[in-house]
Amino acid sequence: MAKKGKLYQAALEKIDRTKLYDLEEAVGLVKETAFAKFDETVDIAVKLGVNPKHADQMVRGSVSLPNGTGKDVRVLAFAKGEKAKEAEEAGADFVGEDDMVEKVQGGWFDFDKVVATPDMMGSVGKLGRVLGPRGLMPNPKVGSVTNDIGKVVGELKAGRIEFRVDKNGIIHTVVGKKSFDADKLTQNIRALLDTLMKLKPSSAKGQYVKGIYVSTTMSPGVKVDHQKLVNEL
Structure with missing residues (x-):
């Protein structure tokens, strides 16, 4: 020891x-x-x-x-259309669709929390092997898969x-x-x-x-x- x-x-x-x-x-x-x-x-x-x-x-x-928490939390939001705009207005640091999925698959992890709308989970599901072990995979049980993405992004940024x-x-x-x-x-x-x-x-x-x-x-x-x-x- x-x-x-x-x-x-x-x-x-x-x-x-x-x-x-x-x-x-x-x-x-x-x-x-x-x-x-x-x-x-x-x-x-x-x-x-x-x-x-x-x-x-x-x-x-x-x-x-x-x-x-006293920490500056960097939030990645997987969303499109109006929901993407909603996430941006709520303070999400990174917002994207399949382009962002590919970026994460390529080894980019400069974020602390991940949130996604339900319609994006077909694409985001591909990231299970890389986000799961890091505890970052969006999950409806903890509210990180949601249509109310603006509210959740705001809460994540606030702690x-x-x-x-x-x-x-x-x-x-x-x-x-x-x-x-x-x-x-x-x-x-x-x-x-x-x-x-x-x-x-x-x-x-x-x-x-x-x-x-x-x-x-x-x-x-x-x-x-x-x-x-x-x-x-």
């Missing part, structure tokens, strides 16, 4: 690894222990009591964070995030930046948790939220009192 640096060890010493922290306390500690010189991303990991091997327990969706439970039953996603006020980070986290609770599969038995860790890009994770947080929602 790689040896952690002195700054990481110093941050780790400030965290009681046996304690479950209130959300506000956890966020404050994450900001306090962040030591990188750049504006680190604040991440969250939520352990869910689901079995992703069962299709009816695959938790995925999207949420518009009330305070955004809408998409999430999907991994094979271990964990949701990993971003909730802001180290430079955010603590209140803004807690608001974003509560918005995400509220959405996750609404997506609880009916077939999932027992405890649904089993653990929550908050961290920055470089710092150690802080364990949140998940039961208390869920009860507050």
Whole structure:
């Protein structure tokens, strides 16, 4: 195992690894222990009591964070005609049809999010092998295949995030930046948790939220009192 640096060890010493922290306390500690010189991303990991091997327990969706992510999101929209114009007016960075499909097939990936209208999916479907592994393939389940493309583009530019439970039953996603006020980070986290609770599969038995860790890009994770947080929602 790689040896952690002195700054990481110093941050780790400030965290009681046996304690479950209130959300506000956890966020404050994450900001306090962040030591990188750049504006680190604040991440969250939520352990869910689901079995992703069962299709009816695959938790995925999207949420518009009330305070955004702090990142300039480059949106690629596959649309034509009036819908293409709608996407452009909403702030899409790149808009196109088959020409854009060919560009992506050729190895161009200078974008962060992808949205498409349903009538474009016949062409966009060809990109499954290159967009899928990157988590960029448009999907109606998370709202990225839609006729309301202007609204979705606007939400993505403003900080809408998409999430999907991994094979271990964990949701990993971003909730802001180290430079955010603590209140803004807690608001974003509560918005995400509220959405996750609404997506609880009916077939999932027992405890649904089993653990929550908050961290920055470089710092150690802080364990949140998940039961208390869920009860507050």
